[in-house]
Amino acid sequence: MSRIVSVNDAAIAEAAEILKSGGxxxxxxxxxxxxxxxxxxxxxxxxxxxxxxxxxxxPLIVHVGSARDAAEIAEMDDLAMSVATxxxxxxxxxxxxxxxxxxxxxxxxxxxxxxxxxxxxxxAARALIEAAGVPVVAPSANKSGSLSPTTPEHVADGLxxxxxxxxxxxxxxxxxxxxxxxxSAGVPVVxxxxxxxxxxxxxxxxxxxxxxxxxxxxxxxxxxxxxLKHYAPDTPVRLNAVDLEAGEALLAxxxxxxxxxxxxxxxxDLPDTQIRNLSESGDLHEAAANLFAMMKQLDNPAHTxxxxxxxxxxxxxxxxxxxxxxxxxxx
Ligand code: TXA
Ligand code: MG
Numbered sequence: 603m604s605r606i607v608s609v610n611d612a613a614i615a616e617a618a619e620i621l622k623s624g625g626x627x628x629x630x631x632x633x634x635x636x637x638x639x640x641x642x643x644x645x646x647x648x649x650x651x652x653x654x655x656x657x658x659x660x661p662l663i664v665h666v667g668s669a670r671d672a673a674e675i676a677e678m679d680d681l682a683m684s685v686a687t688x689x690x691x692x693x694x695x696x697x698x699x700x701x702x703x704x705x706x707x708x709x710x711x712x713x714x715x716x717x718x719x720x721x722x723x724x725x726a727a728r729a730l731i732e733a734a735g736v737p738v739v740a741p742s743a744n745k746s747g748s749l750s751p752t753t754p755e756h757v758a759d760g761l762x763x764x765x766x767x768x769x770x771x772x773x774x775x776x777x778x779x780x781x782x783x784x785x786s787a788g789v790p791v792v793x794x795x796x797x798x799x800x801x802x803x804x805x806x807x808x809x810x811x812x813x814x815x816x817x818x819x820x821x822x823x824x825x826x827x828x829x830l831k832h833y834a835p836d837t838p839v840r841l842n843a844v845d846l847e848a849g850e851a852l853l854a855x856x857x858x859x860x861x862x863x864x865x866x867x868x869x870x871d872l873p874d875t876q877i878r879n880l881s882e883s884g885d886l887h888e889a890a891a892n893l894f895a896m897m898k899q900l901d902n903p904a905h906t907x908x909x910x911x912x913x914x915x916x917x918x919x920x921x922x923x924x925x926x927x928x929x930x931x932x933x
Contacts, residue, residue: 604628604758606768609726613769618733620766626650628743628757628768629730631722633693633776633796634750635757636665636740637765638730644707644891647739651709651890651921653764656746658924659890661712662739663695663780664719667731672696672719675704675737681807682785688806691723693780693797710739712925713833713894716786726771742779752777784814832925833894834932835901835908841930843909851905852877853896855913856884876905886918893922897929 607613609630617627621638624646629638637653639646641664651659666672669686676698678686685694700706700717711717722728731738742750743757743765751757754770781796783803792800792813804811837851846852846863852872854861858879861869869877878896880889900908910926913919 604762604765604768606754606758606770609729609769609771613767614726614729614733617730617767617769618735621646621730621734621736621738624649625766626653626764627730628754628761628765629727629738629740630724630754630769630771630774631665631727631740632724632774633722633778633780634752634774635743635754635768636727637743637757637761638665638738638740640734641710641737641739642705642707643736644709644895645887647707647709648887648890648918649764650739650741652887652918653761654741654744654746657920659709659712659893659921660741661714661716661718662710662741664706664710664717665722665727665731665738665740666719667728668721671737672698672721675701675706676717676719677701679785681790684806685783685785685803686721689798689802690721691728692721693723693776693778694803695720695780695782695794697782697784697786697793699786706737707739707891708894708898709891711894713897714831716784718782720780724771724775726769730769750779783811832928832932833897834929835897837901837903837905838907839897839926839930840907840909841926842912844912846909847906849906850909851900851902851907853900853908853910854879855881855889855911857882858911861911875902876900880913880922886914886916886922889913890918890922893925 627638629636639650695718697718744760752774754768781798782794784791790811800811858869880892
């Protein structure tokens with residue numbers, strides 16, 4: 603059973619240590635309880651996806667203490683600064699161009715060149731982020747497909763041992779996930795409705811702000827997952843490779859001892875630029891944490907294709923394969 607601990611200074615300090623050492627904390631926010639991990643620690647981010655049982659990697663929201671901290675991670679233009687000044691701290695998430703120096707795990711942003719950031723308005727969340735001293739990713743602390751948790755007991759019931767400690771601060775004031783506002787494409791668009799409405803934002807920006815909608819359905823907000831662009835390399839991706847063609851790069855998983863190159867040679871002799879191993883020991887957490895960064899490293903016009911070895915369709919492997927299949931189809 604997971605540990606539920608009432609918020610006080612000692613509990614915050616302990617939770618911060620858990621985050622710094624790669625563990626997961628149930629974090630109260632004003633919207634819903636989040637499943638918090640260090641945004642710069644790919645293995646911690648992989649644990650979050652595993653705990654949620656997400657069949658695919660949706661990008662996560664990075665929680666920070668201030669607009670200034672957000673600007674370390676994302677490009678904050680004038681529009682972003684205006685809404686940040688008006689609504690932060692609060693239940694608003696901004697999707698912005700990601701800074702190359704952000705240090706955020708590629709898995710947390712699912713390989714996209716944008717990042718979602720939010721400054722929560724909850725004493726415990728703010729204290730935890732400050733004490734940990736790192737940006738914190740926190741999706742709602744529920745299994746994928748079930749309701750978002752608004753009490754510490756919901757978190758414990760849904761996630762059990764997958765969370766190292768739950769900071770308990772009673773029921774969430776808002777009870778609904780934050781509004782997600784996309785500012786990355788010039789025109790502000792609400793991707794996910796929440797307590798702060800398009801109209802509220804429109805007043806502050808003095809410009810029209812709409813909701814992203816299904817084609818032809820004027821009033822149906824688009825499901826956030828459906829709005830997502832998916833990361834795909836420019837180089838074609840070939841799945842379940844058992845050997846290599848000359849000119850292909852190899853994205854390996856596990857041992858490459860028996861991987862040969864057609865026409866002669868062994869994968870082990872490929873130049874360093876042409877091969878990456880998601881996890882030599884076959885560890886799915888490690889593989890998930892490396893996935894997007896390594897795909898990018900192999901995405902090079904010098905390679906005819908990126909050949910990917912078979913990944914088992916179990917646990918995190920399901921989400922890894924989901925992303926790999928999308929990458930292969932896009933090519
Ligand atoms: O209120 C909240 O936002 C809660 C609390 C814990 O802060 N968190 C939350 O996170 O709801 P999550 O992971 O369940 O929802 C993140 C949403 C998803 O709809 C995701 O598609 C969207 O944000 N999102 C994240 N990064 C994105 C990006 N780069 N582009 C577009 N959408 C993004
Ligand atoms: Mg959620």
